[in-house]
Every structure is written in C-alpha cells, then in structure tokens.
Amino acid sequence: MKKIVSIFIICLVLAIPCVYADYTVVSNGELWDILVDSFGNEYAAAGIMGNIMVESGLASNNLENSANTQYGVTDAEYTAHLNNGGEPYASSYGYGLCQWSAERHINLVNYMRANGYDVSDPYGQMEFLKYEFENTANGYYSSSWYSNLNGNMMVNIFANESTLLSVGRACTAVSGVTDEKLLKVIGASEVWLHGYEKPNYQGDSTIASRASIAMDFYNTLKGTSGQHVILGDLNKDDNINIIDVKLLLQKVIAGVSNPSLKERTSCDMNKDKEINIIDVKLLLQIVISGN
Numbered sequence: 383m384k385k386i387v388s389i390f391i392i393c394l395v396l397a398i399p400c401v402y403a404d405y406t407v408v409s410n411g412e413l414w415d416i417l418v419d420s421f422g423n424e425y426a427a428a429g430i431m432g433n434i435m436v437e438s439g440l441a442s443n444n445l446e447n448s449a450n451t452q453y454g455v456t457d458a459e460y461t462a463h464l465n466n467g468g469e470p471y472a473s474s475y476g477y478g479l480c481q482w483s484a485e486r487h488i489n490l491v492n493y494m495r496a497n498g499y500d501v502s503d504p505y506g507q508m509e510f511l512k513y514e515f516e517n518t519a520n521g522y523y524s525s526s527w528y529s530n531l532n533g534n535m536m537v538n539i540f541a542n543e544s545t546l547l548s549v550g551r552a553c554t555a556v557s558g559v560t561d562e563k564l565l566k567v568i569g570a571s572e573v574w575l576h577g578y579e580k581p582n583y584q585g586d587s588t589i590a591s592r593a594s595i596a597m598d599f600y601n602t603l604k605g606t607s608g609q610h611v612i613l614g615d616l617n618k619d620d621n622i623n624i625i626d627v628k629l630l631l632q633k634v635i636a637g638v639s640n641p642s643l644k645e646r647t648s649c650d651m652n653k654d655k656e657i658n659i660i661d662v663k664l665l666l667q668i669v670i671s672g673n
C-alpha cells in the first residue's frame with residue numbers, strides 16, 4: 383500500500399507544469415556562497431570577487447567591451463551565438479565572469495557545452511574556474527614564488543589562512559591595514575592576481591584597487607555564507623514549492639551520479655554530496671509543512 387501511495391505521489395508531482403527561471407543572473411550574495419563552498423573560506427571568496435568585479439562587473443555573459451564594438455555584437459547576441467553552437471569568433475577577447483581570453487575563452491566554451499550549461503551560466507563558469515584552477519599549471523610571475531605555482535598549490539594556499547596572512551602582510555601596495563582578517567583578504571586577492579588571473583599589468587595600483595574592492599566585499603558579506611543560495615529552490619524563483627519538488631524528482635529519476643556545483647548547492651537537501659530520493663522526500667516535507 384505504501385508503495386502504491388508513493389507511486390501515486392510521484393505521478394501527481396510529475397504532472398505539474400513548470401517554467402524555468404533565468405539561470406544567468408547571479409547576485410553578489412549567491413556568488414559569495416558559491417565561492418566559499420568552492421574554496422573553503424571567506425577570505426578567498428572576497429579576494430576572488432574583488433578581481434572578478436574588475437574583470438567583468440560580475441556579469442557572466444559579458445564579452446569584453448572592445449569586442450562588442452569591433453564585431454558590432456551585444457553580450458546577449460554573442461552568448462546566443464555560442465549557445466547555438468557557433469564558433470567563438472571573439473576568443474582573443476575576454477568573456478564571462480573572469481573574462482577568460484584566447485585558449486581559455488575556447489576552453490570555457492567547450493567545458494560549458496560538454497557539461498550541458500548555457501555558456502553564461504555563473505554556476506557552470508565557477509565550476510570551470512575550479513576545474514581550470516586544479517588542472518592548469520599557473521604562474522609566470524618570474525621574480526617570485528608565483529612562478530612555481532600550479533592549480534593545486536593555489537587551492538592549498540587559499541585553504542591556508544596563515545599563508546594568506548603572510549602574503550597580505552608582505553603586500554606593500556596596500557598600506558594602513560592592520561586587521562588580520564583584512565590582511566588575509568589582501569593576500570587572497572594578490573595570490574589570485576599573480577597566480578591565476580595574470581592580467582598584463584600587475585603593478586601596485588592594480589593590486590591596491592583590486593584588494594580594496596575585495597575588502598569591501600568582505601566587509602559587506604562576511605558571516606553570511608550559505609544564506610544566499612536557497613536550498614531546494616531549483617528554478618531560482620526565490621520560492622520553494624511543488625514545482626521544485628517536481629524538478630528534483632525528474633532529476634533523481636534521470637539519475638545524478640556526479641552532482642555539479644549547481645546541483646549540489648540547490649538540490650542536496652541533507653548535504654551528503656549525493657542527490658537521491660531522500661532529498662526529494664526532504665524537500666517534499668518542507669513544501670507540505672509550508673516552511
């Protein structure tokens with residue numbers, strides 16, 4: 383009998399029509415949650431966000447503005463072109479949250495396609511960022527230890543607060559900061575700049591401006607990680623209801639063997655890194671109980 387009731391509920395839920403929301407819009411808080419989840423602490427998240435802000439203005443469909451002019455194409459039009467399978471003809475310019483350019487622009491497009499993402503999906507881009515971080519050798523800052531860094535070392539540095547603090551303390555481009563937490567943010571921002579982002583100019587003014595923005599993000603968002611992405615809100619309409627249950631059930635029926643970052647942050651109700659019928663049950667219970 384219990385089985386029959388369960389099957390009846392599944393059929394009922396699957397019969398509900400649903401509409402997907404726009405996945406390409408990401409709030410500062412949401413990005414903060416994603417980065418803290420990916421890199422393990424708020425200093426790294428702030429350091430990365432300060433850099434990304436300068437690169438793209440946190441717009442995940444942003445094609446470098448000089449390419450918009452050169453090719454006479456808007457960010458939305460170029461994104462649609464890529465999503466329709468077109469060649470990344472503007473690849474010598476930056477695209478996306480980190481303004482990936484040249485072969486990294488092409489690698490991003492290939493990664494997003496291979497993993498079923500809209501190329502401008504901020505979750506997919508943050509997943510690519512982590513992938514690139516861990517799999518690509520980095521560092522050309524030949525006068526220092528940055529020249530020897532690779533992706534895994536970068537991950538370890540971000541996870542090591544004492545290293546971030548010592549880099550922040552040694553940073554002469556930013557003066558007057560004594561708070562240890564802010565010094566760690568400065569350290570994360572600088573490691574990101576020299577070890578990963580590597581823009582053409584990495585001098586004091588670049589270091590200082592990016593660290594300043596990173597500290598602003600830290601001061602605004604510290605202590606709020608995990609509060610911005612609504613667990614169980616699969617269609618991102620800021621509500622949890624039966625439509626989300628349906629989407630999760632469909633996902634579980636289709637099978638999720640290796641959950642993506644987006645799937646983990648929105649679907650893994652019991653945070654056991656697996657997405658299965660237990661998560662559907664937990665979400666259904668929340669919807670039924672009304673909270």
Ligand SMILES: [Ca+2]
Pocket residue numbers: 444445446447450457
């Ligand atoms: Ca643009």
Ligand SMILES: [Ca+2]
Pocket residue numbers: 614615616617618619620621622623625626
């Ligand atoms: Ca929802």
Ligand SMILES: [Ca+2]
Pocket residue numbers: 649650651652653654655656657658660661
């Ligand atoms: Ca789970």
